[in-house]
Amino acid sequence: MLQANASLEERKRFVEQRVADACQRAGRARQDVNMIAVTKYSTLADTLAIRELGMHHLGESRWQEAKPKWEHIGTAVDWHFIGHLQTNKVKDVVGKFAWLHSLDRMSLAEEVERVAANRNVRQTCFLQLNISGEESKYGLAPMETVEFAQAIRRFTHLRVVGLMTMAPYGVPAHEARAIFRELRAWRDRLNEMHLFAEPLRELSMGMSDDFEVAVEEGATFIRLGSILMGERQI
Ligand SMILES: *Cc1c(COP(=O)(O)O)cnc(C)c1O
DSSP: OTHHHHHHHHHHHHHHHHHHHHHHHHHHHHOOOOEEEEEOOOHHHHHHHHHHTTEEEESSOHHHHHHHHHHHHHGEEEEEEOOOGGGGGGGHHBBSEEEEEEEEHHHHHHHHHHHHHHHHOOEEEEEEEOOOOOOOOOSBGGGGHHHHHHGGOOOOTEEEEEEEEOOOOTHHHHHHHHHHHHHHHHHHHHTTTTTTSOOOOOOOOTTTTTTHHHHHTTSEEEEESHHHHHHHOO
C-alpha cells in the first residue's frame, strides 16, 4: 500500500510493479503499455521530478494549466491533451501536444484540421467514445462512430491512431472491464472496415482506479494522475 505522503519515486515504483504484474497476468509485453503521467494539478517542480524518474509521456487537460510546464519543458517529452477541448482552444493545442485524446465531434475535427493545415502539421488523435452512456461524459456515442470516421477521412491533417474512453467514476472493476472490452471491440470493428489509412493500434483507457483492468483488456496508454502524482490541491 502507498502512504499518503509517499514520494514520487515510491509512487512510480509502486505503479510500475502493478503494471508489470497486470502485463504478466494478461500475457502482454510490458513495453506495449505506455504510462502517461497526468500532471494536471501538479506543480512544475513535481512535473520535472516525474520526468527525471523516466516518464516521458505527460498528460494535461487544460492549456492554461499546462502552459508554464509546456514552456519550460517543450517538446523534449510527448505531451498528451486528455481533457475536453473547446473549439476556440484548438489553436493552443495543435502542434504542441503530440497526442490529442479527445476528438469527439465534427466541429472539433474541422477546427483541428484547419489549424493543423495552416501550421503544416499532422495532429495525432484518438477518437473519444462514450461507451458507458453516462450523460456527463463527453465522447461520441459508439453508434455514431462509423459515420464520424467516414466523415473525417477527407481531413488529411488528422492522423487517427486509436480510441479513448473513460469508465464512470467509482464503478466496480467488472463494469470498468466491460467498458474497456467494448472499446477494444469497437477498435477491431473499425479496423475490419478499413476506415483509416492505417489500422488503429492504440487504446487509451485506464486511470488510477482501473488501470490494471485496462491493461488486462489491452490498453496501450494508461493515464495516471493521483496514484502517481499524489493527491493534489485543485
Ligand atoms: C484527470 C484525468 C486522468 C487521471 O485521473 P486519475 O484518476 O487521477 O488517475 C485521466 N484521464 C483523464 C481524461 C483525466 O481528465
